[in-house]
Amino acid sequence: MSKGEGRSCKKxxxxxxxxxxxxxxxxxxxxxxxxxxxxxxxxFNAMVVETFSFNNGTSTSIKMKLLAQLTIKNTNFGHFKYDESSLVILHKDEPLGxxxxxxGHTKAKKTQKLEISMDVSTDRGSGSELRNEINSGILKLSSQAKLIGKVHLLKLIEKNKSGEMKCDWHVNLGTRQIEYLKC
Structure with a gap:
């Protein structure tokens, strides 16, 4: 082995x-x-009251239909595939709708918008707090949802992930508007 071959091997x-x-x-x-x-x-991006009915008989009750835009934002480099889930409207942890x-699925680095319609009825709820809120003109509600699914990266890697939502919001019964939407 010559001197030049050793240098080229090291190189x-x-x-x-x-x-x-x-x-x-x-x-x-x-x-x-x-x-x-x-x-x-x-x-939730936006929410409006579509229909509203008020019954002030022996038991005060409200029935309304809400239209909302729900967004699922996927910040990953792979798509998010989720299972069927439910969104629940609550008053003091008691379901009203x-x-x-x-x-479905949301593509990588995209935001998916879902238009949803929900029926809310205070007939399902009970208690003096609910009646007091109805009489005051501001109904304080919350909503919860959890999407469970998998993020698929490069068609090789799958990671279980879930997205959760907890929102508080008020319905002004006089103007029939959604106020204080905080997620």
Whole structure:
């Protein structure tokens, strides 16, 4: 083996070592950024009262139909596929209405908008607090939903993730408007 062959072999090994270090750095950057899977965000964008009826007989009750825009924001580099779920309208942890969210998927780095319609009835609720709120003209409600699904990355990796929503909002019974929508 001559002197020149030893140098070229060392040079070749140095190139291979630099290449391996470079590839490792790229894999680490991808693992800590692109492959980091986050839970999707589930929110109400807007909500309006479509129909409203008020019964002030022996038991005061309200029936209304709400139209809402629900958004599912997927911040991942893979699509989010979720199962059927339900959105529940509550007054003091007592359900007044429910809407089924059908199973579906949201594409990578996209926000999906769902138009939903919910029937809410205070006949299902009871208690003096509910009657007092109805008499005061402001009905304080909340809503809860949880989407359970999987984020699919590069058709190779699947991570179980879920998006949750808890919103508080008020219905002004005089103006029939949604106020204080906070998610």
């Amino acid at each position: 070749y090994l140095a190139y291979v070592a630099v290449f391996i270090v470079f590839q490792t750095a790229i894999i680490l950057v991808l693992a800590f950024t692109v492959m980091k899977v986050k839970s999707p965000k589930l929110r 429910e809407h089924v969210i059908p199973r």
